[in-house]
Amino acid sequence: xxxxxxxxxxxxxxxxxxxxxxxxxxxxxxxxxxxxxxxxxxxxxxxxxxxxxxxxxxxxxxxxxxxxxxxxxxxxxxxxxxxxxxxxxxxxxxxxxxxxxxxxxxxxxxxxxxxx
Amino acid sequence: xxxxxxxxxxxxxxxxxxxxxxxxxxxxxxxxxxxxxxxxxxxxxxxxxxxxxxxxxxxxxxxxxxxxxxxxxxxxxxxxxxxxxxxxxxxxxxxxxxxxxxxxx
Numbered sequence: 001x002x003x004x005x006x007x008x009x010x011x012x013x014x015x016x017x018x019x020x021x022x023x024x025x026x027x028x029x030x031x032x033x034x035x036x037x038x039x040x041x042x043x044x045x046x047x048x049x050x051x052x053x054x055x056x057x058x059x060x061x062x063x064x065x066x067x068x069x070x071x072x073x074x075x076x077x078x079x080x081x082x083x084x085x086x087x088x089x090x091x092x093x094x095x096x097x098x099x100x101x102x103x104x105x106x107x108x109x110x111x112x113x114x115x116x
Numbered sequence: 117x118x119x120x121x122x123x124x125x126x127x128x129x130x131x132x133x134x135x136x137x138x139x140x141x142x143x144x145x146x147x148x149x150x151x152x153x154x155x156x157x158x159x160x161x162x163x164x165x166x167x168x169x170x171x172x173x174x175x176x177x178x179x180x181x182x183x184x185x186x187x188x189x190x191x192x193x194x195x196x197x198x199x200x201x202x203x204x205x206x207x208x209x210x211x212x213x214x215x216x217x218x219x220x221x
Contacts, residue, residue: 002213003118036159038209042150044159091209104124105202107211 002028004096006108013084014116021079021111023094029074030096034105035067038091050077084115119143122205122212131221135192139205139212142186146207149181151190154202154214163203164190195219 003026013019023033031052036044048069049057056069066088068080077096081088093110097103122139129135137151148167152160164179166172172179180189188205202214 042162042165044152044161046157046159049157093209093211095211104213106213107204107206110209 002026002098002104002106004094004106004108006094006111008111009109010112010114012114012116015085016083018080018082019084019113021081021092021094021113023077023079023096023108025075025096025098025106028096028098028100030077031074031099032097033071033077034095034097035069035077035079036093036095038093038110044093047079081113084113086115089113089115119210120205120207120212123215124213126216126218128218128220129195131195131197131219133195133219135190135195135199135217135219137190137192137203137205137215137217139188139207140186141188141207141210143207143210144183144186146210148208149179149188150206150209151177151179151188152204152206152211154204160204160206160211197221 005024007022033050035047038044047062050069050071052071058064071077091110095105095107120141150165151163153163154160169181169183176193178191197219200218202216204214205212
């Protein structure tokens with residue numbers, strides 16, 4: 001069945017460094033992937049829509065130069081948090097659309113980022 | 117075997133119907149159980165969460181967890197067209213595929 005993986009599952013970094021998070025669809029091709037960030041009340045905020053071979057579409061209020069998204073292949077999207085600061089500490093989740101499977105959205109297991 | 121199984125539907129019901137949405141999971145270590153509602157192009161919104169087996173009610177919504185059978189349910193009473201969305205179960209933040217629900221007036 002359709003599976004989406006994320007790597008790393010946890011990362012701790014120093015303030016000012018950049019962190020890359022990978023999102024992979026393991027057994028299906030995904031032309032569209034989404035990146036979410038979890039806020040304290042547990043709802044997920046859509047950050048951006050990642051489209052293979054084109055620029056990501058960012059939601060209002062999300063800094064595109066801060067959160068770099070690259071969807072280089074049909075199975076991989078990456079989110080790079082540049083010059084991370086403590087306020088970027090959060091749980092980041094990706095999802096991928098299986099366009100060959102009723103457009104079902106499959107979520108990754110999430111990445112916990114802690115910026116010291 | 118996937119950790120969380122959820123029928124993606126779609127599910128279509130008439131207004132006023134009782135809706136039953138279900139998930140099964142394989143990891144007996146899961147401790148908290150969440151249901152999210154997602155409208156198109158929005159992030160999933162937390163509807164309900166519970167930490168134990170049994171029922172939890174919030175207005176027209178009832179979440180039910182049976183840890184012994186690893187089965188999670190969400191019931192919606194008196195369903196409304198505004199309930200039309202995708203509903204995702206997420207035990208320990210491991211999301212199911214989501215069930216697409218349409219409530220017809």
